[in-house]
Amino acid sequence: MEIETPSALQKVEDNDLARRAAEGDRRAFDRLVHRWRDRLWSVASRMCRDYDDAQDVLVGAFSRAYSRIHQFRGDASFGTWLFRIAANECMGLRRSELRKAERLERETDRGLETRELPDLSLLPEEAALSSDLMDAINRAAGSLSEPLRIVFLLRDVEGFSNEEVAEILGISVPAVKSRLHRARAAVRTELEHYLAS
Amino acid sequence: MHPESGEQAAVDCGRVREMLLEIGSGGEAALAESLQRHLDECPACSREFRSVETLVRLARRALHTPVPEEVCRHLDQVLFGEGDHGG
Secondary structure (H helix, E strand, C coil), X not given: CCCCCCCHHHHHHHHHHHHHHHCCCHHHHHHHHHHHXXXXXXXXXXXXXXXXXXXXXXXXXXXXXXXXXHHCCCCCCHHHHHHHHHHHHHHHHHHHHHHHHHHHHHHHXXXXXXXXXXXXXXXXXXXXXXXXXXXXXXXXXXXXXXXXXXXXXXHHHCCCCXXXXXXXXXXXXXXXXXHHHXXXXXXXXXXXXXXXX | CCHHHHHHHHHHHHHHHHHHCCCCCCHHHHCCHHHHHHXXXXXXXXXXXXXXXXXXXXXXXXXXXXXXXXXXXHHHHHHHCCCCCCC
């Protein structure tokens, strides 16, 4: 089974739109906004939790991206560049909380490696489609520490590569992989009882 | 390392564990034939692979949230001076 991921074609198209926006084409930037706003909101609303804060992050990120679009060189994808701006917006509000969460994470996530994780592929089809399960995934993602949650959202929900997530968050690729592994394990553990239903 | 996989498969188990961390970003599309063969032969790795694929698929369905219309209007207002001028 293959999971849909952002295509190389989209990267080319985004970069072309960004180039046109930098030349003053407002519609090109509007097109980029339409392409990326839902994905940015999905992450911002789950990182900020507060509706107004999430709106500030979304609006702030697009505003900064628009005013700096001429600085976008296309080395990274537009999405990576935009999410990096958004991460800075978000972390500007919450940097001290993140540091606290990282300390807590180191203390509480030990022992995950040895835990037997549930086989989610055994989920009955009706359970996999149920709103209860969707709610449970929401709760499980929401209960992750912030450093794990942001990696889980960027990697598994938004489909950025490990390298792109590292660039967005300004951390190493091994750190991304470590956090992704721990986030997935924690979410899977939370979903365990659905296998029996 | 999965005990039932034997010594020869242990290297492949390690590679599969690395591949698990590429699922969802397009990395799995480049899954080598030898790794696919290993998944066919190693129940533990196959179980892990299928579980992570399922998790990613469910997470995308559950956690993708369209931006509310009122936020769109506010965004358009800020960026382009359009949208709901009353809000």
